[in-house]
Amino acid sequence: MAAAEEDRHLRLTGEFDCDATPLATLRHSTSHVMAQAVKRLFPEVKVAIGPAIEDGFYYDFAKSEPFTPEDLARIEAVMAEIVKANVPFERQEMARADAIAFFEKLGERFKVEILHGIEAPTVSLYKQGDFIDLCRGPHVRATGEIKAFKLLSSSGAYWRGDEKNPMLQRIYGTAWLSQEDLDKYLWRLEEAKKRDHRKLGRELDLFDFYDVAPGAPFWLPNGMILVRELEKFARENLDARGYQEISTPMLVNKRLWEQSGHWELYQDNMFKLEIEGEIFSLKPMNCPEASYVYKRAVRSYRDLPLRFSEMGRDHRNERSGTLTGLVRVRQFTQDDAHIFVRPDQIQDEISALLDLVRMWYKTFELQPSYKLATRPEKYLGTVEQWDAAEASLHEALKANGLAYDLNPGDGAFYGPKIDVDVHDALGRSWQIATIQVDLTMLPERFQLEYIDADGQPKRPVVLHRAIYGSYERFIGILTEHYAGAFPTWLAPVQARVIPISEKFIDYARKVHERLRAARIRAELDDRNEKLGYRIRDAQLRKVPYMLVCGAREAESGTVSLRRRSGDDVGAVAVDRVVADLVHEITAREPGLTVGRS
Ligand SMILES: [Zn+2]
Numbered sequence: 001m002a003a004a005e006e007d008r009h010l011r012l013t014g015e016f017d018c019d020a021t022p023l024a025t026l027r028h029s030t031s032h033v034m035a036q037a038v039k040r041l042f043p044e045v046k047v048a049i050g051p052a053i054e055d056g057f058y059y060d061f062a063k064s065e066p067f068t069p070e071d072l073a074r075i076e077a078v079m080a081e082i083v084k085a086n087v088p089f090e091r092q093e094m095a096r097a098d099a100i101a102f103f104e105k106l107g108e109r110f111k112v113e114i115l116h117g118i119e120a121p122t123v124s125l126y127k128q129g130d131f132i133d134l135c136r137g138p139h140v141r142a143t144g145e146i147k148a149f150k151l152l153s154s155s156g157a158y159w160r161g162d163e164k165n166p167m168l169q170r171i172y173g174t175a176w177l178s179q180e181d182l183d184k185y186l187w188r189l190e191e192a193k194k195r196d197h198r199k200l201g202r203e204l205d206l207f208d209f210y211d212v213a214p215g216a217p218f219w220l221p222n223g224m225i226l227v228r229e230l231e232k233f234a235r236e237n238l239d240a241r242g243y244q245e246i247s248t249p250m251l252v253n254k255r256l257w258e259q260s261g262h263w264e265l266y267q268d269n270m271f272k273l274e275i276e277g278e279i280f281s282l283k284p285m286n287c288p289e290a291s292y293v294y295k296r297a298v299r300s301y302r303d304l305p306l307r308f309s310e311m312g313r314d315h316r317n318e319r320s321g322t323l324t325g326l327v328r329v330r331q332f333t334q335d336d337a338h339i340f341v342r343p344d345q346i347q348d349e350i351s352a353l354l355d356l357v358r359m360w361y362k363t364f365e366l367q368p369s370y371k372l373a374t375r376p377e378k379y380l381g382t383v384e385q386w387d388a389a390e391a392s393l394h395e396a397l398k399a400n401g402l403a404y405d406l407n408p409g410d411g412a413f414y415g416p417k418i419d420v421d422v423h424d425a426l427g428r429s430w431q432i433a434t435i436q437v438d439l440t441m442l443p444e445r446f447q448l449e450y451i452d453a454d455g456q457p458k459r460p461v462v463l464h465r466a467i468y469g470s471y472e473r474f475i476g477i478l479t480e481h482y483a484g485a486f487p488t489w490l491a492p493v494q495a496r497v498i499p500i501s502e503k504f505i506d507y508a509r510k511v512h513e514r515l516r517a518a519r520i521r522a523e524l525d526d527r528n529e530k531l532g533y534r535i536r537d538a539q540l541r542k543v544p545y546m547l548v549c550g551a552r553e554a555e556s557g558t559v560s561l562r563r564r565s566g567d568d569v570g571a572v573a574v575d576r577v578v579a580d581l582v583h584e585i586t587a588r589e590p591g592l593t594v595g596r597s
């Protein structure tokens with residue numbers, strides 16, 4: 001969204017400078033007020049642009065020194081005065097040449113540059129009080145309508161995002177229609193900081209990063225349990241649905257990428273190596289190689305659909321400055337699949353996929369929403385092929401009773417697709433899954449065929465799809481979604497057995513053995529520490545259950561059961577704990593159920 005907003009401000013594309021929705025208009029207007037406040041406090045500063053963005057707004061300023069937190073507080077205070085004064089936003093039009101002269105006189109060189117870059121003969125300016133800005137609106141009527149706002153942070157940003165341009169100082173802020181909404185948002189920000197997967201990953205010993213391998217995690221034993229459980233979940237579900245797993249090489253000769261078209265369009269994102277005089281690359285995706293597997297036999301119409309799944313380890317050369325924890329990496333493992341179907345099978349296969357996607361995310365208590373992206377301006381294949389494929393996608397979504405948004409023109413050049421966003425516990429949305437219909441890319445470039453009922457060779461359609469997206473990113477998202485408190489089936493340690501004192505170590509050891517025999521990931525904490533300390537430690541490690549063992553428990557064959565939330569369940573028979581735990585883990589229950597009557 002930010003890129004599109006910048007574009008509107010810089011090149012004056014679209015009708016307005018911000019979305020005409022109440023929230024975007026409010027945020028954009030708040031950015032004007034912020035610029036006014038900045039000019040009042042720092043008259044020497046020059047202004048660049050101030051778009052509304054997701055959840056807020058920013059404005060860029062040319063200023064030699066960065067803004068300090070104290071500066072932000074002062075700016076916020078002046079903004080509050082401007083809001084209180086309820087100054088109207090007044091529009092005026094000006095010939096472009098006059099506007100250039102006007103902003104030149106003010107020394108506002110970025111505005112002048114923008115004006116030189118456009119063709120419109122007249123432009124609009126908006127004025128509130130002593131501040132005037134080149135802008136096409138829309139705005140709120142007066143500053144008094146800005147009720148709930150807050151400045152969040154500032155950082156350096158290059159003019160027009162280009163490292164060759166001067167570095168500007170950007171201030172980010174947020175604005176909402178009510179104080180209540182603002183408070184909720186600020187809580188979410190705070191909570192997101194606490195849940196940051198990079199922080200939790202280190203604290204819970206899940207994964208770590210070292211500068212010898214930028215953008216690639218080192219998985220630690222605890223994190224590897226998450227990977228393995230997710231793989232197991234995926235494999236169980238795919239095995240049951242007729243997928244066949246393949247694994248294809250990571251290091252591939254460039255000839256393959258020339259054939260697939262990646263060499264031409266994507267090679268800047270690929271890691272290349274020279275081996276015995278030939279160029280190879282690490283695969284950035286798995287599609288072309290899946291075609292090799294398809295092509296190694298003659299396929300009949302009766303063989304389709306053929307579903308090849310692959311845990312494909314891919315590499316993409318993302319710029320080091322953009323790498324972020326597990327959500328933006330250079331090396332990742334996709335839960336990929338390529339499904340080869342006849343054109344008449346698209347709808348049923350997509351329908352089955354949507355059903356799988358829904359079940360999949362339900363397990364993690366993530367709420368999915370669906371977007372159907374259709375034929376773009378530049379496309380391969382025929383309009384008839386596209387229309388039929390798009391109709392199948394509409395029908396499949398409807399058959400599943402799913403509400404969905406339409407993204408006209410946003411399909412890939414080789415076919416329409418369904419993108420699936422999930423909404424996490426903080427209400428943030430993440431795009432994870434995608435189901436792409438490939439009418440031409442693999443089928444044509446790799447000349448895929450099946451022999452149809454009439455004995456003639458035909459082109460299959462390929463469905464590309466991933467549901468986790470990548471294991472790395474999905475685990476990053478899950479870590480924040482659960483705040484590190486994973487459901488028991490995923491938890492690296494599922495239970496800790498804690499003897500009250502040394503006297504009960506033998507009994508605790510027996511309980512621990514029982515759990516281990518039932519394949520529950522249990523630990524025995526017989527450290528010479530106070531009981532309270534050990535309980536707190538298990539809670540900090542987000543271990544779902546603590547089984548405390550003392551005299552009464554040893555006599556009656558029970559444990560005193562506690563949950564990581566701090567709930568004290570009380571005495572529960574060891575047999576019951578084991579049986580309930582096994583059930584909870586096997587059923588992949590999202591909540592803690594052991595000992596619940
Ligand atoms: Zn404006």
Ligand SMILES: [Zn+2]
Binds near residue numbers: 285
């Ligand atoms: Zn693919």
